[in-house]
Amino acid sequence: MAQQNPYGPNPGDFLSNVSNFQLIESTLREGEQFANAFFSSEKKIEIAKALDDFGVDYIELTSPVASEQSRKDCEAICKLGLKAKILTHIRCHMDDARVAVETGVDGVDVVIGTSQFLRQYSHGKDMNYIAESAVEVIEFVKSKGIEIRFSSEDSFRSDIVDLLNIYRTVDKIGVNRVGIADTVGCANPRQVYDLVRTLKSVVSCDIECHFHNDTGCAIANAYTALEAGARLIDVSVLGIGERNGITSLGGLMAKMIVSDRDYVLSKYKLHKLRDLENLIADAVQVNVPFNNPITGFCAFTHKAGIHAKAILANPSTYEILNPSDFGLTRYIHFANRLTGWNAIKSRVDQLNLHLTDDQCKDVTAKIKSMGDVRSLNIDDVDSIIREFHADVSEPATKKQRLESTPVCTDPIEPETSA
Amino acid sequence: MAQQNPYGPNPGDFLSNVSNFQLIESTLREGEQFANAFFSSEKKIEIAKALDDFGVDYIELTSPVASEQSRKDCEAICKLGLKAKILTHIRCHMDDARVAVETGVDGVDVVIGTSQFLRQYSHGKDMNYIAESAVEVIEFVKSKGIEIRFSSEDSFRSDIVDLLNIYRTVDKIGVNRVGIADTVGCANPRQVYDLVRTLKSVVSCDIECHFHNDTGCAIANAYTALEAGARLIDVSVLGIGERNGITSLGGLMAKMIVSDRDYVLSKYKLHKLRDLENLIADAVQVNVPFNNPITGFCAFTHKAGIHAKAILANPSTYEILNPSDFGLTRYIHFANRLTGWNAIKSRVDQLNLHLTDDQCKDVTAKIKSMGDVRSLNIDDVDSIIREFHADVSEPATKKQRLESTPVCTDPIEPETSA
Numbered sequence: 001m002a003q004q005n006p007y008g009p010n011p012g013d014f015l016s017n018v019s020n021f022q023l024i025e026s027t028l029r030e031g032e033q034f035a036n037a038f039f040s041s042e043k044k045i046e047i048a049k050a051l052d053d054f055g056v057d058y059i060e061l062t063s064p065v066a067s068e069q070s071r072k073d074c075e076a077i078c079k080l081g082l083k084a085k086i087l088t089h090i091r092c093h094m095d096d097a098r099v100a101v102e103t104g105v106d107g108v109d110v111v112i113g114t115s116q117f118l119r120q121y122s123h124g125k126d127m128n129y130i131a132e133s134a135v136e137v138i139e140f141v142k143s144k145g146i147e148i149r150f151s152s153e154d155s156f157r158s159d160i161v162d163l164l165n166i167y168r169t170v171d172k173i174g175v176n177r178v179g180i181a182d183t184v185g186c187a188n189p190r191q192v193y194d195l196v197r198t199l200k201s202v203v204s205c206d207i208e209c210h211f212h213n214d215t216g217c218a219i220a221n222a223y224t225a226l227e228a229g230a231r232l233i234d235v236s237v238l239g240i241g242e243r244n245g246i247t248s249l250g251g252l253m254a255k256m257i258v259s260d261r262d263y264v265l266s267k268y269k270l271h272k273l274r275d276l277e278n279l280i281a282d283a284v285q286v287n288v289p290f291n292n293p294i295t296g297f298c299a300f301t302h303k304a305g306i307h308a309k310a311i312l313a314n315p316s317t318y319e320i321l322n323p324s325d326f327g328l329t330r331y332i333h334f335a336n337r338l339t340g341w342n343a344i345k346s347r348v349d350q351l352n353l354h355l356t357d358d359q360c361k362d363v364t365a366k367i368k369s370m371g372d373v374r375s376l377n378i379d380d381v382d383s384i385i386r387e388f389h390a391d392v393s394e395p396a397t398k399k400q401r402l403e404s405t406p407v408c409t410d411p412i413e414p415e416t417s418a
Numbered sequence: 419m420a421q422q423n424p425y426g427p428n429p430g431d432f433l434s435n436v437s438n439f440q441l442i443e444s445t446l447r448e449g450e451q452f453a454n455a456f457f458s459s460e461k462k463i464e465i466a467k468a469l470d471d472f473g474v475d476y477i478e479l480t481s482p483v484a485s486e487q488s489r490k491d492c493e494a495i496c497k498l499g500l501k502a503k504i505l506t507h508i509r510c511h512m513d514d515a516r517v518a519v520e521t522g523v524d525g526v527d528v529v530i531g532t533s534q535f536l537r538q539y540s541h542g543k544d545m546n547y548i549a550e551s552a553v554e555v556i557e558f559v560k561s562k563g564i565e566i567r568f569s570s571e572d573s574f575r576s577d578i579v580d581l582l583n584i585y586r587t588v589d590k591i592g593v594n595r596v597g598i599a600d601t602v603g604c605a606n607p608r609q610v611y612d613l614v615r616t617l618k619s620v621v622s623c624d625i626e627c628h629f630h631n632d633t634g635c636a637i638a639n640a641y642t643a644l645e646a647g648a649r650l651i652d653v654s655v656l657g658i659g660e661r662n663g664i665t666s667l668g669g670l671m672a673k674m675i676v677s678d679r680d681y682v683l684s685k686y687k688l689h690k691l692r693d694l695e696n697l698i699a700d701a702v703q704v705n706v707p708f709n710n711p712i713t714g715f716c717a718f719t720h721k722a723g724i725h726a727k728a729i730l731a732n733p734s735t736y737e738i739l740n741p742s743d744f745g746l747t748r749y750i751h752f753a754n755r756l757t758g759w760n761a762i763k764s765r766v767d768q769l770n771l772h773l774t775d776d777q778c779k780d781v782t783a784k785i786k787s788m789g790d791v792r793s794l795n796i797d798d799v800d801s802i803i804r805e806f807h808a809d810v811s812e813p814a815t816k817k818q819r820l821e822s823t824p825v826c827t828d829p830i831e832p833e834t835s836a
Contacts, residue, residue, distance in 0.1 A: 006574055007604045033725070035716035035751050036708075038793035066723075067755040069790035091724070113728075121731035122724060154735075156424055184738045186425045186676045189607035189638050190645065214739055215676055216669035216711045220607050220638030227608065242725055242736070244709040244717045251634035258604045258633055289707030290454075291662040293634045298453035299662045305484075306509070306540060307451075307660055310531075313539040317572075318660070320602045321632055333453050337485040372487035375456035 007258045007320065015200055015229030019260045022232045023268075024109075024208060025056035025249065027280060028077075029089045030234065030241035032062050036284040037240065041073050043283055045080065050276050051237075052082040055268040056249075060087040060109060060234070064099045071103065078104030085147070092130070092150075097137045107147025107176065110137055113183075114162060115154035127162050134170055142174060149208060151179025156187045156195065164202050171203035177232060178203055182221065185214030185243070189224040196228035208232040211247050213239055218247040219293075223255050237280040238288065250277060254293040258320050271327035294321070300330040305340020308332045312346050335381040337371030339364065344385070351382065353389045363388040425676045425738065433618055433647030437678045440650045441686075442527075442626060443474035443667065445698060446495075447507045448652065448659035450480050454702040455658065459491050461701055463498065468694050469655075470500040473686040474667075478505040478527060478652070482517045489521065496522030503565070510548070510568075515555045525565025525594065528555055531601075532580060533572035545580050552588055560592060567626060569597025574605045574613065582620050589621035595650060596621055600639065603632030603661070607642040614646035626650040629665050631657055636665040637711075641673050655698040656706065668695060672711040676738050689745035712739070718748040723758020726750045730764050753799045755789030757782065762803070769800065771807045781806040 009018040028044055031037055039047065044061075051059055059082070064071035078086050085106040090096035092112035100108045112130055113122045125133075134150055141148040150170040152158055167178045180195060192209070199207060209225040209232070211218040222233045239248030250273050257264045264270070274295050281288050290296055300323040302311045310317035311332060323330050334343040341357070341364040348355050348363075355363065366384050370376060427436040446462055449455055457465065469477055477500070482489035496504050503524040508514035510530035518526045530548055531540045543551075552568055559566040568588040570576055585596045598613060610627070617625060627643040627650070629636040640651045657666030668691050675682045682688070692713050699706050708714055718741045720729045728735035729750060741748050752761040759775070759782040766773050766781075773781065784802050788794060 006609070007606065010606075010608065033722045033756060035719040035721060038754065038789075062756070067786045067790045070755065115735075117732065117735045118728060121735050122728040184736060186738045188425065188428075188645070188677075189642055190428065190611065191424070193608065213709065214711065214717070215673040216637035216666070217635075217641070217673065219634035223635070224607055227606070239709055242721060243719060244711065244714045248634070255633040255635065259606075286708040287705055289709065290704040291631065291657055291707065293632065293662065296662045299632070301453040301661060303453060303660060304451045310536060310540040314535065317535045317539045318602060320604045336456065337488065338451060338480070368485045371456075372485045 013227045017226045017231045019263050021226050022057040024058040024232050024234045025051050026060040026234050027236040029060040029062050031236040033242045034240035044073050048077045052084045054272050056084050058087050059084045063090045064103050065096050074103045092133050097140050101144040108141045109149045111151045111153050114152035115157040118154050131166050147176045149177040150175050153181050154183040155180045168202050171205050177206045177208045179208040181210040185212030189220050192221045192224045193228045196225050196230050200229040206231040210234040213245050219251040219255050222247045251293040270325055294326050301333050303333040304338045308343035309340050335376040335378050337368045431645045435644045435649045437681050439644050440475040442476040442650050442652045443469050444478040444652050445654040447478040447480050449654040451660045452658035462491050466495045470502045472690050474502050476505050477502045478507055481508045482521050483514050492521045510551050510555055515558050519562040526559045527567045529569045529571050532570040533575040536572055549584050565594045567595040568593050571599050572601040573598045586620050589623050595624045595626045597626040599628040603630030607638050610639045610642045611646045614643050614648050618647040624649040628652040631663050637669040637673050640665045669711040688743055712744050719751050721751040722756045727758050727760035753794040753796050755786045
């Protein structure tokens with residue numbers, strides 16, 4: 001195509017990190033908060049290795065103070081020698097920080113609720129207390145020579161002045177990243193863009209974003225945050241987390257590959273996505289959603305006649321995602337009443353049979369009639385095609401037969417499809 | 419809360435229809451293009467009635483030229499006398515329009531591919547031809563006194579000048595709506611905002627938007643389109659459609675109720691959402707995704723200790739969506755190692771037992787130890803609590819017991835949760 005990729009980075013976004021983002025993979029932290037999750041130590045190690053092999057930049061683990069085994073597992077994963085940096089996620093409290101820095105992690109993610117709701121009903125502290133705790137914890141963690149992130153919680157229901165004040169404070173004392181969290185999963189993309197862009201003008205460190213998916217916007221919000229200048233996105237495999245989870249690794253890969261295919265392919269082993277998702281789905285006993293981005297069973301299935309026709313001529317017509325990038329294949333669904341004769345002709349060719357275009361239209365009309373009566377499968381269609389083919393080809397040759405009796409009594413219908 | 423709802427309509431969006439949107443429900447058109455969909459006539463009627471009862475504004479049906487039964491079903495649904503207006507969806511061609519207007523529909527949705535890809539590989543026509551066909555079809559449908567929508571297909575990969583030209587042309591001859599379609603499911607929210615806002619300055623009719631979900635942004639794009647001034651959104655139940663589908667009815671309801679609860683509750687029977695989704699899931703033989711907005715099995719399940727604590731104090735801390743609006747209930751997941759003593763105390767109260775806060779912290783430590791070893795269920799937790807309670811209460815009275823021997827040898831741990 002001559003024109004520029006319309007889904008590429010917006011040239012007007014001077015601060016965009018769409019082509020320079022990093023992943024903080026939180027299946028072993030946020031994902032452990034998923035209702036069904038119980039990961040044994042062996043399973044955590046298997047997951048950490050699989051995430052590292054996929055190419056994630058950071059792996060975030062449950063707080064070592066959550067339980068005794070959580071601490072031991074954190075230490076064990078730090079000793080694996082993975083390429084990904086290992087983080088753990090703690091409350092903004094010295095009791096937690098002292099344990100965290102001894103586990104061997106590369107960095108600590110600190111979080112504290114800053115909304116009026118959380119200040120009142122969760123920890124009961126005011127913004128001054130929050131700032132003091134933050135400074136104490138950050139300086140302590142930095143003194144150990146490891147990375148530190150400070151994040152607010154429920155950022156979009158926090159007072160903007162309070163937020164910018166505390167972010168500027170922690171930026172000045174030298175955090176590696178500040179985090180924005182849509183803890184209740186209700187932010188709008190343009191709201192995300194505005195907050196990230198404003199924050200970008202206040203701090204010099206990197207910005208990390210964490211989006212819950214209660215209203216189905218977690219992938220879009222992540223993308224829009226990168227456009228505004230955020231650098232890091234929290235993800236989990238299949239999006240598992242509290243309630244119905246966060247931005248999913250696979251969904252974000254789908255979104256990002258459309259914008260910058262070279263960058264994504266240079267960093268992440270996309271053909272391992274399906275195995276990674278199956279690993280997690282098995283571990284937490286859920287099915288991969290039928291409509292999951294990329295790996296849903298029908299993500300590359302084309303059904304309506306005009307879709308099938310165009311896909312057969314050029315897959316880019318109805319697909320920007322290339323299934324082969326993910327080790328997957330596309331599928332033309334032709335066994336139904338919405339089918340068109342181009343799809344049926346393609347099937348005839350696959351069966352190594354020979355029919356003219358008009359004959360393909362005839363057999364398509366038969367298939368549509370049958371498809372009006374009941375659900376069809378491929379065998380049904382193949383039987384109709386083979387029977388039709390036999391009628392027009394045998395026992396006489398096609399030419400002889402055409403000269404003697406009508407091949408087919410059905411009227412030739414136009415290609416009809418929605 | 420004193421402050422304004424941060425998720426409400428943006429006061430800067432003068433053209434916003436966030437508080438004035440309508441739904442075009444397309445389970446019986448787009449949804450029929452879902453790989454697994456085969457709807458019998460009876461099932462279509464059952465679905466149409468359920469959608470109407472839910473309160474959707476329009477119901478869109480498969481083209482009557484797709485098959486003979488498709489036409490008969492369209493006629494039958496038009497005769498049901500539903501409150502929702504009935505639409506059918508056709509190619510921009512007089513052959514289709516002549517059939518459509520005879521079915522009894524309230525309106526016709528016309529679509530034609532306008533991207534370079536579709537012009538080259540689908541219908542092979544240029545923009546002049548498209549404009550001429552559009553004018554002919556629109557004037558014909560209008561002459562029959564029914565509504566007409568003209569939509570481009572693959573709008574975000576179409577030339578902007580071509581698009582605005584044809585939209586202005588059809589607006590001048592009096593279409594009811596023009597449509598924008600993200601046919602390949604890759605648009606970004608800010609791109610959607612820009613295109614809708616630009617189009618809004620060119621046409622005076624309503625704008626309808628149709629978003630595929632290949633990159634997981636269909637709900638966010640729909641919301642952003644409304645912010646920019648679009649009025650109507652195409653949805654389907656569970657989002658079923660070509661490939662992995664479009665904006666889901668339930669997901670959009672989740673998004674919209676956060677922004678304007680009164681408007682949404684005044685129009686749509688949200689407590690019927692779960693039944694509606696189950697009806698469609700059964701009909702197309704899929705499971706409701708584990709992470710589906712609203713109705714996913716864990717959408718209102720809270721697990722980590724600090725989440726559970728705050729939810730118990732005030733549900734708004736970690737929930738903006740109110741499960742009771744949908745006829746659902748929230749659930750505090752406390753049978754796991756991430757639990758906190760507040761959640762356990764709540765369970766102790768539910769069991770009508772009496773333990774002090776310190777005793778609750780002790781029993782929480784026991785539960786966390788057990789949760790490190792294996793996955794727990796409620797019975798496990800209840801057994802631990804009852805056993806602990808028996809130890810501290812019987813056979814001596816609690817006070818007597820405390821005076822004689824230590825109640826519990828476990829150290830009291832701080833509330834530890836992620």
